Amino acid sequence: MSESLPLFPLHAVLVPGAALGLRIFEPRYLDLVRDCGRSGSGFGVCLIAEGEEAGRAAMPMAWGTEARIEDFDTGPDGLLHLRLRGERRFRVLRTRVRDSGLVVADVDWRDPDPSAELQPQHALLGEVLRRIFDRLGEADVRIPEPRFDDAAWVGWRLAELLPLSLPQRQQLLQEDDPDLRLDELLRLLS
Structure with missing residues (x-):
């Protein structure tokens, strides 16, 4: 509806x-x-x-x-x-x-993202996000309660903070599966 x-x-x-x-x-x-x-x-x-x-x-x-x-x-x-x-x-x-x-x-x-743990193949992305947060500092990132083990949360924060093109960010927005979103982020980072 x-x-x-x-x-x-x-x-x-x-x-x-x-x-x-x-x-x-x-x-x-x-x-x-x-x-x-x-x-x-x-x-x-x-x-x-x-x-x-x-x-x-x-x-x-x-x-x-x-x-x-x-x-x-x-x-x-x-x-x-x-x-x-x-x-x-x-x-x-x-x-x-x-x-x-x-x-x-x-x-x-769209359905909300399921709560799912970060898979081992995406652990690098969680670490990249931690380093981004360390560099930015809390004052620059106004995000309550970091969830570095949540696949959807890590994917959305990286989509927000990485220097991606608008078409790349749009493609991530259109992906319903958090793990596929993370796979695409890995591809973009490599």
Whole structure:
């Protein structure tokens, strides 16, 4: 069963658990943030398949992640600044554009990742992630309770933190199996 979800197409890929900073200035997105604040709901973030972030409605990729607003402030530039956190993944079934230019999609929510231990063939990835965390320090990584033995968590954190291209990150977002996601990360690192 599909559900309607407003979308915010970006030149970025948000993965579950990842943080994303966003500056809001267009009326359609200011309205979106206001509506989300009133209802306590999130909105979808999708990589732009065609178009730009500002101006006319951009065509989103068919996979995205629900974003929840964690914090907001007015920046020195006078614009609304948001800190988002990625939650559930979804697949876009169809889209429509409102008169305001806001893209709304009917989405199919993907099942949450199963809780599974990191397999021996992926142990190197857990160690790579530990070293990234050591280098960044806790102030730069705002992730509660590290779970270095959880296959899905390790995969999403690496997808968030490694210097991957947008198509590579998008491919990881579209993979339902945490172990296959880790296999792809191993391939990308080699």
